[in-house]
Amino acid sequence: MREGTSRSRGRDAQRSNIMAAKVLAEVVRSTIGPRGMDKMLVMGIGDITITNDGATIMKEMDVQNPAAKMLVEVAKTQDSEVGDGTTTAVVLAGELLAGAESLLDRDVHPNVIIDGYRDAAEKAQEILEKIAVSIKPDDQEQLKQIALTSLNTKGIFGSQTHFAKLAVDAIRQVMEKHDGKVTADIDLVKVMKKHGRSLDETELVNGIIIDKEVAHSEMPKTVTGGGIALLNAKLEIEKTEIDAKININKPEDMYLFIQEEENMLKEMVEEVAKTGAKVLFTEKGVDDQALSILAKKGILTVKNVSSGDMEKLAKATGGAVVGTTRDLAKASLGQAKLVEEVKIGDDKLVYVRECKNPKAVTIMIRGGSEHVVDEAERSLHDALCVVRNAVEDGKVVGGGGAPEAELAKRLKDYAVKVGGREQLAVAAFAEALEAIPVAIAHNAGIDPIDIMVELRAKHHSPQNLWYGVNVSTGKTADMWKMNIVEPLRVKKQVIKSAVEAVTMLLRVDDVIASKGTGEGKGPSGPSGMPPGMPPGGMYGGM
Ligand SMILES: Nc1ncnc2c1ncn2[C@@H]1O[C@H](COP(=O)(O)OP(=O)(O)O)[C@@H](O)[C@H]1O
Numbered sequence: 001m002r003e004g005t006s007r008s009r010g011r012d013a014q015r016s017n018i019m020a021a022k023v024l025a026e027v028v029r030s031t032i033g034p035r036g037m038d039k040m041l042v043m044g045i046g047d048i049t050i051t052n053d054g055a056t057i058m059k060e061m062d063v064q065n066p067a068a069k070m071l072v073e074v075a076k077t078q079d080s081e082v083g084d085g086t087t088t089a090v091v092l093a094g095e096l097l098a099g100a101e102s103l104l105d106r107d108v109h110p111n112v113i114i115d116g117y118r119d120a121a122e123k124a125q126e127i128l129e130k131i132a133v134s135i136k137p138d139d140q141e142q143l144k145q146i147a148l149t150s151l152n153t154k155g156i157f158g159s160q161t162h163f164a165k166l167a168v169d170a171i172r173q174v175m176e177k178h179d180g181k182v183t184a185d186i187d188l189v190k191v192m193k194k195h196g197r198s199l200d201e202t203e204l205v206n207g208i209i210i211d212k213e214v215a216h217s218e219m220p221k222t223v224t225g226g227g228i229a230l231l232n233a234k235l236e237i238e239k240t241e242i243d244a245k246i247n248i249n250k251p252e253d254m255y256l257f258i259q260e261e262e263n264m265l266k267e268m269v270e271e272v273a274k275t276g277a278k279v280l281f282t283e284k285g286v287d288d289q290a291l292s293i294l295a296k297k298g299i300l301t302v303k304n305v306s307s308g309d310m311e312k313l314a315k316a317t318g319g320a321v322v323g324t325t326r327d328l329a330k331a332s333l334g335q336a337k338l339v340e341e342v343k344i345g346d347d348k349l350v351y352v353r354e355c356k357n358p359k360a361v362t363i364m365i366r367g368g369s370e371h372v373v374d375e376a377e378r379s380l381h382d383a384l385c386v387v388r389n390a391v392e393d394g395k396v397v398g399g400g401g402a403p404e405a406e407l408a409k410r411l412k413d414y415a416v417k418v419g420g421r422e423q424l425a426v427a428a429f430a431e432a433l434e435a436i437p438v439a440i441a442h443n444a445g446i447d448p449i450d451i452m453v454e455l456r457a458k459h460h461s462p463q464n465l466w467y468g469v470n471v472s473t474g475k476t477a478d479m480w481k482m483n484i485v486e487p488l489r490v491k492k493q494v495i496k497s498a499v500e501a502v503t504m505l506l507r508v509d510d511v512i513a514s515k516g517t518g519e520g521k522g523p524s525g526p527s528g529m530p531p532g533m534p535p536g537g538m539y540g541g542m
């Protein structure tokens, strides 16, 4: 091996990997649940982010350690697949690794642990499917509770109910039913944010907001009930690619030349006006001259709209984006009751409002400061995802640590049946799951041992299936009755993401780090602390 290459093998490699991953899980553990704390992340240039969102914390931390990086991946997968449960997945992964560590100490072979964990995970998925409860995608009240469960763990200061309603209304607007199957694409919910005002003034617009101003000062700033033309073409005279030379001998020729250009532009504008459109959105540029003709015709024009926004405009207004002005037949026009330019702070935006049954909508987040709207945006993302998961799958489970406690109980029973050394791993898996109710309790200042004793006792009776942690009383309670509900998809993915990463890490028995693979000191850096984390900084308040 080259000089400077560091290598750690066997138990050493495993141990230091586990250590690094556990440290990272420890960082986010204190944010879990309704009483979880937030983290303040300070970037290199002094920018700060205050968040409770597991995925964001993991992404923004500059983690160098390769094993710890795998936990960052867990958070990212969880976030992109299901949008919520990121912290839970990371904490579970950390616990599974801690469990594996003590089994390794007892000389259980990594492969036995891996098999046991896989087996337990599969069984857990089965149990989750079995205990899940069906809901209807039209059950607005239930959907609101699901959104609320996700939002209640976030620092959005008393606006949870308002945000829950917005998330449900938005998803219900964009969801589609085909042959009894429901789909909802959250990309069709455009989320925008402008700081100022308060979170309660966050608004769902049944249409699209474009972050651009009306293109000409003499155009109308408000149009009610006109057709909307959507164009993907320049309203400009094309410059030729090759250099062309035009000989102009008389001043009249020059005049004619300019006149001809103007006529061409006029003709294009005429084609737009002919359709009866009162509003024009175009993806490309518009010549100044064309703009002034459009203004004279009273057509509100917005130019250089992004292609994503054009697509959403089409979905929202029911119009079609066409490639040339000639193709702008009346049928391709979109409709909205109101198009208006609105000034927010120093910015001007164009609101396309009250579309009829829009298939794309916009939520405009408002809030006291930039940090507030940023965190509100992350929270809203989670809420939109959980509502989407619930309408698409129609299956939910109770929250508050109830499913984890139930899984733990059933997996412990199952472990006995598995027998052999593998049962140790299945039992360790069950115990790792209990870390979730424990963390929720701990973060709420409740004694974790007392609550676990109580929870285990409750889960002995089948009718107490949904008993979890009541953070207000410090006792156990039926989470279902308390309307604390989560999509089945989130819980299933938590187990999947955690187990995948953990088994992959456990299979490693040799870490070879060549010089120059980042400043990280390799997996056996001092105390296994992932480099790039401020010393002691992340531990304040934990
Ligand atoms: N009111 C509540 N009481 C108890 N537990 C709750 C409550 N609301 C949410 N939870 C639980 O908090 C956990 C989610 O916490 P959260 O901080 O959002 O982490 P994650 O990033 O994993 O979603 C879930 O287990 C959820 O059921």
Ligand SMILES: [Mg+2]
Pocket (backbone or CB within 6 Å): 084, 085, 086, 150, 153, 382
């Ligand atoms: Mg959450």
